[in-house]
Amino acid sequence: MMCGTIIGVADFSDSNRKLFSTLNAILLSLVPWIQVSRSRSLLVMVKLEVFLVAVVVGAFLHLALMGFNALSIQILCAVSGGSKSVFAKKENSTALLLVASQKTLPVLVAVVDQLGGSFGESGLLVLPCVAAHLNQIIMDSLFVNFWNKKKESLSTVKAA
Structure with a gap:
């Protein structure tokens, strides 16, 4: 009986994968939202230049981690x-x-x-973290697209 229940849950989660993925993203986004909301009055005092520097530093950190990890x-x-290693596969x-990274x-x-x-105020410290996270998502999607x-x-050239 227990095994059938587990299989039923697995089938349900497989058939609703997109729903669970969206729900996961929404719930995870609430964590920084709560932190940032605590410091709402301080957020309006953040200078745009300081925020942009934090965004650039976050992007640089991600690139540095990618270089180190590569x-x-x-x-x-x-x-x-070597070429027989599991890490030799491009995927x-x-x-x-x-x-x-x-x-x-x-x-x-x-x-x-x-x-x-x-x-400093945790809500203010979370702001560059949110920006860095968005940077990572955007940068990595551009890398994957490239x-x-x-x-x-390459596959078109090999086929010709």
């Missing part, structure tokens, strides 16, 4: 079997690169919350 994946591939190395927003918010205001176009053009 090098680390190459070293890991060489140490674990695996690309997925690892993207996942290892991203810092998730809930983790950032949790870290800021644990600081207990020692570096890689897919490159892969398509």
Whole structure:
């Protein structure tokens, strides 16, 4: 009886994957929203230049992590079997690169919350975290789009 129930839950979640994905995104977005809402009065005093510098630094951090992780994946591939390594497959190395380079927003918010205001108002500290997270999503989607176009053009050249 228990196994049938688990299979039923698995089937239900599989058939409603898009709904659960959307619900997950909505619930995760509430975490920083609550933090930012606590400091609403201070947010209007943030200078645009300071915010833009935080956005650029967040983008630079993401690029630096991507560079470091790309090098680390190459070293890991060489140490674990070269061309026979699981990391030698382009799909695996690309997925690892993207996942290892991203810092998730809930983790950032949790870290800021644990600081207990020692570096300033937590709602203000979360603001660049939200911007950095959006940067990561935009940058990585551009990278994936570029890689897919490159892969398509290579397969077109090989077919011709």
